[in-house]
Amino acid sequence: MDTIQFDILTISGAILLIATFGIVATRGFMDWLNAYRYQSIVLSGVTAIIGYVTGIWEIYIAAGLTLVIKSIIIPKVLTYVTRKLEIEFKLETNPYVSIRASVIISALLVALSYFLIQQIPFKSDQIVNAYLPVSMAQFFIGLFVLVNRRTVLSQVVGLLIIENGLFLFAMALTHGVSLLIEIGIFVDILVGILISSILLFRISRTFDSLDVGKLENLRDD
């Protein structure tokens, strides 16, 4: 029984990783958004599994919130924003590290996160073993996407991946910090996305570009 449960846990974690790789391996913003949507749906499924295993009902609410906010509202908002942008954005053309190298770097990051998690003294727990490295890997890959890609849109996507990793981290390690705080975190994300959408409009209008490299007026020289 326990091994089957562990298999289910690890496989759902693996599917989550695949969804994360979907973002690293693709170039178009719409592809990212779709990958993010799948990732969030899987994440809410994973959360529900954690809820089932631990038997804490609050986690189901968190899973529902994840489903609604991250897989419906945020992608909708971002789709709307990109439609309305004055600059048409189709593909990320020249990231700092090429797509193929970044895919491999992400795989190394996954290995790194498994290694790191083994170094930290956790209580042996199936959920922790299965999901914690995955969440760390998401966190690292998010950071990597954030620094590697050149457009503002992809930085938003990087932030979203990081955030998903954090959510899974908290869920896996502590079976959810209390519901009130989670709702607070969700509100923070939502407001953050709204603000960054406004900023996206302004950047596209004042800089005539979505390239992060253009944002370099402020320097010490």
Next chain:
Amino acid sequence: MLNMITIIIGLIQVLVILVLAPLLTGIIRKTKARTQKRIGASILQPYYDLLKLVRKDEVISDQTSWIFRACPWINFAAITTAAFFIPVFLAYTPFGLVGDLLLVIGLFALGRFFTMLAGLDVASSFGGLGSSREMMISALLEPALFLSIFVVAITYGGTNLSTLISASSNSSFLPHPQIIFAAIGLFIIILGETGRLPFDNPATHLELTMVHETMILEYSGKSLALMEWSQSIKQIILFTLMINIFVPWGISSSILLSTLAVGFLTFIGKISLFGIFVAFLESSVAKWRLFRIPDLIAIAIATSMIGIVLCYL
């Protein structure tokens, strides 16, 4: 006595592969035609093609050396030898004592090596072009292939195909997570190895896009028949490996007539379904630029690497 029976079954498995190979090609072509709203040739058409080619005369350029003439035979021999090590509907092959998965890959590499040489040997610009492209792709594919095979080998304990496939058929209904990653990696690699879209378009004769076809462009008659047949045998071998490693359900694990029959029927079903799936996939993607192909292979390498990491969980 038992040994005798297993050897006979082993031979039958080889025969099944050799005979069914053109049929699989036919199924894929038919499905592709249907998805493109064409009626398409009969699924037996590859057999007719082979028969027609065998009956025809051969034209050989006087600029070629023995390599050109020997290549089809070496290629065919290498790939047919590989077929001996593949469990098809029984999770065991008596010839597995002599060779394992790595030997199969080695034999494929040998065949490919001679095909590339033959492409260069005719001294036409097309052949050289095809060979250089093929070399680039295979040089990239090889490490990815080995990585994903390591994942499978570590999980199921060994590269011997008999132990590997019987271990996978005995494992639980849910595969290990690393196997999912290995499957993704291996699937991409198999598309590349068999020269399917988006790596290579097997149906084209445009000099800009073709890879495999350019190398065998100068062949005709019996040699061409051999080359084409070897190619479809290679394809069915790789597909069989894929389904037997990753979806081993239904494969017979004992030498009883009933289980063998079930194993054979499920094998036919699975391989046709897999062929249809590949055909659908081919209809939905376009061929990628040659220099974007490393992106795809990078994904295969990355997923296999994650698979290896998960092995040591």
Next chain:
Amino acid sequence: MDTLISNLTILFLLLPPVVGACLVTVLKKKRVIGAITICTASLILIQVLFVVSRIISQKTITAFGNAFYVDSLSAVILLSISVVGFVAAIYSKNYMGRQYDNGTVDDKHIVRYYQGFNVFLLTMLVVPIANNLGVMWVMVEATTLVSVLLIMLYFKENAIEAAWKYLIIATVGLSFALIGTVFFYYANINTNPSEDAMNWTGMVHNAKLFDPNLVKIAFVFILVGFGTKAGLAPMHTWLPDAHSEAPTPVSAVLSGVLLNCAFYGIIRFHIVSSVAIGPGFSNQLLIILAVVSIVIAAASIYFQKDMKRMLAYSSVEHMGLISLGIGFGGLLGIYGAILQIINHALAKPLMFFASGTISQKYDAKAMSKITGIIKVMPITGILFLIGGLALVGMPPFNIFVSEFMILSSGFKSGQFVAVSIVILFLVVTFAVFLRHLIKMIFGDPSSEMKKSEMGKLAILPMAILGSLVVILGIYIPVQLQTLIQNASTVISNGGFA
């Protein structure tokens, strides 16, 4: 009865900014909303003074069950928020009015500004009084979001760029802090799974039982996370951009208070980790970051051409000094650090106000274009000079006292290498900062400058801060001394005074 009073105290602390934000949204009249914001800020100030007086007598206030917990340390931060909020509200009225006359902002912007200002005050007020560390994190993140909105008030390239960098860097940084918080929570529920586990009081109570390795990792995450928000180098890169491009009153609040709020988070976890594994580990990390901050700030100030950016780097330096004091430990060092929090919260807004007035007058931010302030605007010039001298740590101004305490505690605790590096770079900063300052204040103004001040409402907040800077340098009131004493005991004594 006592709990009722506590609940009401907290309620009246948080109510004014909420009501203020609502009133601003409803009324929308340019003249009225500035006055409303001044009212909210002064109500907050009064309420905070009341809270502080209660804290001095009874040391802690717990309200709404266990949701809010105020001790002397929180009271210090509350004090700095309320004072700076109050003067910034007064200054805002003048500054935004002038921006409106320039045509830089319109009615919509002004409404948005005052809404943001009130909400900003609210989020900052919750940070030091929330007992639940998760709520504290959510609120620190909320301060980021609100202040991004305030920075991007102007539709200017630089402001947008600064806002974007600030949003991305601060959010990523705080995600590290969340990981650290979750680690601490995990360490706590491993030993004591109770309702109280996420609360700071519960955490300090059980900290002795925590797994030491876990605490170390967790504290590193916390330090990187809140350190980013607190502007400790090398995570400070957003700070000069954001502080120089924000509207001046917001810059003052960002620099004077928001950094303290973030640093408050570090201090809280520093206490937990000191109880769990002894202060050595976190002290060492704090000292390293402090030294790096001071060195980088000194180098950046040397090359600086922009007035507000120079002040921003000076904030990095002072956050480094605070962290240095906490890291050196001992009652003297911690006392100095807390005094430094207050002193910096007084001197830095003064400088930002003065520089805002000056750059409005000269229509420039580059220091090379600003000369002869003392001849053009005598009062502002003198206040600017006072603030500048205070910032570099010149006696008899307030920062001298706290810096002296911090450095001597360093000698006392035997950290000679760190102290000598810091002193070396403080001297560099001193020289460079003064050179910049003197060039701007003295010298001859260009001929078309008319000699005039920028209005009483601009002078008043600067005068308040300036007099406080001078007074605190000579004499610290007994009540304040008791408060700081208690706060230092909270830090050095494992959370209880």
